[in-house]
Amino acid sequence: MIKMKINGEERTWDGDPDLPLLWFLRDEAGLMGTKYGCGEALCGSCTVIVDKQAVRACITSVSDVVGREVTTIEGLHPTGDHAVQKAWRQVNVPQCGYCQAGQIMQAAALLMDNPKPNHDQIVEAMSGNICRCGAYQRIENAVRLASTGV
């Protein structure tokens, strides 16, 4: 029996310990905010925060997060008003929006680590997250806005 904490709640799993966290979150725990995009940590759509670090849930197995604190987009802020979420709305970042939960979690992790990132640091942190609609300039603007207070 695997025990983990997701968005502050204890969860257990007694199936395949190698099951990718992504599919545990979505199909077993019903947390649909974390998205599948590539399965190989190439696109960042499935980004969640594990103990303050952005990780790709598609290549993280359930057994990797035993005893750890997992935060998904649903748990980022109780009313959805994290500075990054507010900035995203103010800048009208999303087009289709599918990658944006992953982008937001990546940006939130960046700001935890570096509250005032410069252009190069934003680009470095965010370049693992693909947006096929191409909202990159707005994503950078929103990260900057979040870092300066919304």
Add this chain to the structure above:
Amino acid sequence: MNIITNPKKLRGFEQFIKVKVENVSRRSILKGLGIAGGFVLAAPVMSRPAFAAYKTGADKMPHATVVDPRVFVAIAPDGIVTIVAHRAEMGTGVRTSLPLIVAEEMEADWSRVKVTQAHGDEVKFGNQDTDGSRSTRHYLMPMRQIGASARTMLEAAAAKRWGVPVTEVKATNHEVVHAASGRHLGFGDLAADAAKEAVPSLEGLKLKDPKDFRYLGKGQIGIVDLHDITTGKAHYGSDTRLPGMKYAVIARPPVTGGKLVSFDGSDAMKVSGVEKVMEVQGWPWPSKFQPLGGVAVIARNTGAAIKGRDALKIVWDDGANGKYESVAYRAELEAAARKPGLVVRKEGDVDAALKTADKVIVGEYYLPHLAHVSMEPPVAVADVRDGKAEIWAPVQSAGGTREDVAKTLGIPEDKVTVNVTLLGGGFGRKSKCDFALEAALLSKALGAPVKVQWTREDDVRHDFLHTVSAERIEAGLDKNGKVIAWRHRSVAPSIASTFAANTVHQAAFELGMGLIDMPFEIANIQCENPEAAAHTRIGWFRSVSNIPRAFAVQSMVGELAHATNRDQKDMLLELIGSPRIVSLASVKDPWNYGEPYESYPIDTARLRKVVELVADKGGWGRSVPKGGGLGIAVHRSFVSYIATIVEVAVDAKGKLTVPRVDTAIDCGTYVNPERIESQIEGAAIMGLSLAKYGEITFKDGKVLQGNFDSYPVIRMDESPLVTNVYIVPPGPDTPPSGVGEPGVPPFAPALINAIFAATGKRIRSLPIGKQLEA
């Protein structure tokens, strides 16, 4: 010869080959509206075409338009106005902008409006095919009329209640006011009475004066799903969970048209969580939108299904396309482009003019297959039981999906419900509903709800790919450097090949995307379409054949500018020539994006204007740092006019960056300029992706790429730093035109012209790949 002359449609495409479509006969009596609220009518009503100052092709689409407030608007007693979005949201903002048009005209307060998504039902809602950059173009006027009708009915109800002439009352901001007596009634108070009013005739309907618009053309309204998207609550195709739902992934034949010979699922069954391994029915090539077939692994979650699939042992019969190989195919296309082909436009005498020309410039261009790779791969949930089917899927074509599910399962259409989720990107891929049909077949077989999830590799390897093409242009110049002859040969497998075997020519709707509608003022023009057979599924990709045509034509402009030692922009304007309406008299079927030419002609004054606007605002001719260069291109597509200037920087090692992009767009009357900007910003990224990296290749009939490592797209570190968008203000009654797609075509040629300006290297084959290195 196998030219499809009917403009339209993907789905039911086979019918268009055989018979002329009858739209009117497909209209039928509507049923009452099911959504809650006082503005609900029980009596049947007829669908009506829009009555407008300009005509569009909307009435030629399957099921045409329905202009009826009782179908699209409901008002609850508490005043909440619910407006139906009947088109699919894939990132263009249409789920917001069409209801916003209704709210504008009916004087609803947007903060008291809820948007509800229509299920697939074209008899009720009119055409739902969200493709071809058509939503605003076809629905601006119908949505205004729906809103104005609702407003008129509310006003009539209020006037009756007060016993005053209707001319004395006025709807404003969610209530109707009688100024003379100071009385006012909220929309909620009037809803029940308003529903009893007759729907006003469209001919006498009074639309708002655009100067009184509160929302249209303003751009201050965020998309309706913004909060849900940023909090993870937005519901995409993959987000449907039903009690007892099974999770499936499918191993499909690696070669298009291939078949399953045998499989061994015993190892797959040993994987924890796997419950069943079973065959999925496939259709023979060309398979239209039907499933490719293969072997499905059914499991308790997607992860187990994927792991189970990895353990399958399968023997395939590759079939006739097993020899498809991209290097050899390219050589075939290029050889075909060097020989005469089917003439599809002819003005003057190109052969004679090329013979007498002082100089002939030849440009041969090649553009490979592209995959859509929307961030959400194809996915669908189906629950087929007791002779009924319910589907939840991210489909661009809700009505078409409903028809295809009914046909595939052999049940009547009224037993099929298609719930349209948000689309995590579409770009044309999700116009084809094969993934929903797979889910329907599996659910029927299992008697349980099933989700079919495509992996990224499935998406790349079994896409309906963008075509692959060789474009060859010969331009003859007289001794003064004036272009007197233009021959363009375009060779590419057609989308029609996905529907009809032995297709070797492009369909009218493909020829009309930048080939036969080329707008230059040249005395001798000939366009030819040599034969090309398809060996994989070809489909619509954002802006479709405009990608190769704009690339070839606008690259050739750069080549001609260089050959005659002229500025690119000056050369471009000279070729466009005088402000005029281009005559396509020599073209059998000009297509024109399905639009009547009188409403949407090729107007070179508008084409010139976007060139001049972008040159002015984008600082054409400005100096750029060493290693930099500017390029320009213009293209009319989806009846919009777009010009782009790209600034590049190329370092000593050939590393390419894009510091700035400027784009001017004339899309006629528009709804939400903020979403136009986002579409154009995104189009630049998509244009850069396809120019720099986009290439799907085949060997032994199989796609060699699989994921974002082998099929890269632009990330933030390669994104343009600045994209400026300039929207041409519309003239009075200028018909609306496309926005979602037309930003893409001019980007790549502007980029390539900029690279030439920076380095003197002329890229004629995409993707750029390593061509700038060393």
